[in-house]
Amino acid sequence: MANIGIDLQMISRSQLTGMGRYISELLPRFRDYKDFNWVELKPKPIKFYRTIWEHTVLPLSLIAKGVNLLFCPANIAPIWIPWGVKTVLTVHDVRVKVFPETFSKGTRAYYEFLYSTTLHRVDRIITVSEFSKNEIIKYFPETKNKITVIYEAIDTNKFKFLNLPREKQILMLGAIAKHKNVLNTLKAFSLVVNEIPHKLIIVGSKDSGLPIEEEINEVLEKIPSDRVIFTGKLSDEEIIELYNKSEFFVFPSLYEGFGFPPLEAIACGCPVIVSNVSSLPETVGDAGLFVDPYNPEDIANKMVLLAGSENLRNELREKGFERVKNFSWDKAAKEHVDVFKEVLNEV
Numbered sequence: 465m466a467n468i469g470i471d472l473q474m475i476s477r478s479q480l481t482g483m484g485r486y487i488s489e490l491l492p493r494f495r496d497y498k499d500f501n502w503v504e505l506k507p508k509p510i511k512f513y514r515t516i517w518e519h520t521v522l523p524l525s526l527i528a529k530g531v532n533l534l535f536c537p538a539n540i541a542p543i544w545i546p547w548g549v550k551t552v553l554t555v556h557d558v559r560v561k562v563f564p565e566t567f568s569k570g571t572r573a574y575y576e577f578l579y580s581t582t583l584h585r586v587d588r589i590i591t592v593s594e595f596s597k598n599e600i601i602k603y604f605p606e607t608k609n610k611i612t613v614i615y616e617a618i619d620t621n622k623f624k625f626l627n628l629p630r631e632k633q634i635l636m637l638g639a640i641a642k643h644k645n646v647l648n649t650l651k652a653f654s655l656v657v658n659e660i661p662h663k664l665i666i667v668g669s670k671d672s673g674l675p676i677e678e679e680i681n682e683v684l685e686k687i688p689s690d691r692v693i694f695t696g697k698l699s700d701e702e703i704i705e706l707y708n709k710s711e712f713f714v715f716p717s718l719y720e721g722f723g724f725p726p727l728e729a730i731a732c733g734c735p736v737i738v739s740n741v742s743s744l745p746e747t748v749g750d751a752g753l754f755v756d757p758y759n760p761e762d763i764a765n766k767m768v769l770l771a772g773s774e775n776l777r778n779e780l781r782e783k784g785f786e787r788v789k790n791f792s793w794d795k796a797a798k799e800h801v802d803v804f805k806e807v808l809n810e811v
Contacts, residue, residue: 465501466808469531470494471522472506473514474538482724483556486592486616487537493797500804503529515574519543533808535800540575541582550807551586557596557721561603563643583607587807590800592616592722593743614799616722617791618731622700625733625785626708632660634767635710635734637667637703640677643719645739645757647676650683650692652716652763660771662711663691667703670694707732712770712777715739716757723747727791730784735777737766751780751787 470491474484494502505525507517523542526534526549533550534541541553560567560575567575583589583604589611591597601608634653638644646666653664670680684692698706707713713729714737723744726736730751738744740754748754753770756762770776 465499466532467501467503467530468494468804469503469505469526469529469534471518471534471536471538471541472504473518475506482722483538485724486554486556489617489619489793490537490797490800493793494801497797497801499801503531505529533804535804536586540578541586543578543581545585550810552588552590552803552807553582553586554590554592555583555596555600556592557719558599558603559643559719559721562599562719566641566643579604586610587810588612588803590614590803593746595743595746596721612799612803614796614803615791616724617793617796618724618727618788619793620731620788623704623707623728623731625731626704627733628705628708630711631709633663633665633710634771635665635667635706635713635729636715637725638715638717639668640670640680642676643717645716645718647680647683648757648760648763649714649716650680650687651760652767653692654683654686655760655764656768657687657691659768662771663693665693665695665706665710667695667698667706669696703728704732707734710734712737714763714767715744716755716763717742717744718757720744720747726752727788730781731788733781733784735770735780735784737763737770749783749787749790751783753780 472487474487505522507514519542523544523546527546531549533552535552537554539555541551545551560572564572584606589607591600591611591613592615594613597611597613600611636649638646640646707729712735715726716739720742726738726744726748729736736748736752737755738748738752739757741757745754753766755766
């Protein structure tokens with residue numbers, strides 16, 4: 465029976481990111497497959513140590529534990545792998561190539577080095593959308609014939625419709641980073657703030673320390689201070705309540721490998737406005753309104769349209785409930801296991 469090692473460094477973090485959520489959903493489902501021995505490899509939760517561990521302790525552990533295949537679910541793989549050990553790497557996106565300014569210089573250099581040394585060497589690459597597949601091939605054409613698309617999902621037992629009274633508020637999830645497009649969302653809201661009664665609730669902090677923060681503050685000066693609320697970080701339970709209380713959700717992100725938040729929103733019965741770029745049309749399908757994320761007027765028009773039509777909100781809500789049925793962590797886990805079997809059987 466083969467031993468499959470799973471790099472759990474993302475779970476070692478104090479707060480799960482999208483990648484941490486991805487592996488935390490897959491891990492218990494992997495354990496249900498008795499075809500393999502699952503070897504869980506996890507560093508101490510110390511940021512600097514995690515990087516050292518990835519490239520020293522982890523490869524040595526593969527030898528010590530007799531691992532036949534290593535699954536790296538978080539964009540990076542060790543710079544060396546013991547001879548005979550197969551590697552499957554999940555690359556969620558290549559944002560570091562498209563929006564390098566959203567990373568520190570050190571992080572950018574680290575990813576550039578790892579991609580250049582590992583992508584051509586791993587046995588299989590899993591990614592989370594056709595969009596991300598095409599992006600990987602665009603920047604790393606040598607990977608073209610070894611990429612498998614497996615869609616992510618959400619926990620519909622957790623993100624669900626609670627039938628709470630809807631309030632006159634628009635919800636957005638987004639850090640103050642260029643690709644999340646908070647700036648154009650605020651510009652759009654400033655154009656319609658006198659046409660609709662809604663507040664704009666942004667889950668995230670206004671204080672980013674990034675140059676874009678100054679532009680955001682300039683736009684905020686045009687909007688009454690009580691109409692935009694930055695919540696800071698919230699728990700999943702608090703966000704689920706907001707999904708269920710808000711009239712609609714706006715997410716005109718410029719770049720998403722998959723896009724968890726819109727799927728979470730529609731699972732909670734919250735109609736969505738999303739970008740017509742990156743993976744979001746793939747994820748949302750016919751269950752949302754699409755906008756040009758670079759055009760605040762387009763975003764503003766869709767805000768007014770959705771705010772003014774209860775029928776449209778109800779229609780999108782019903783389509784959303786059907787849409788989320790297309791995404792399943794059980795299905796994703798099975799497809800990962802199928803990839804592991806294929807790679808192990810390759811000569």
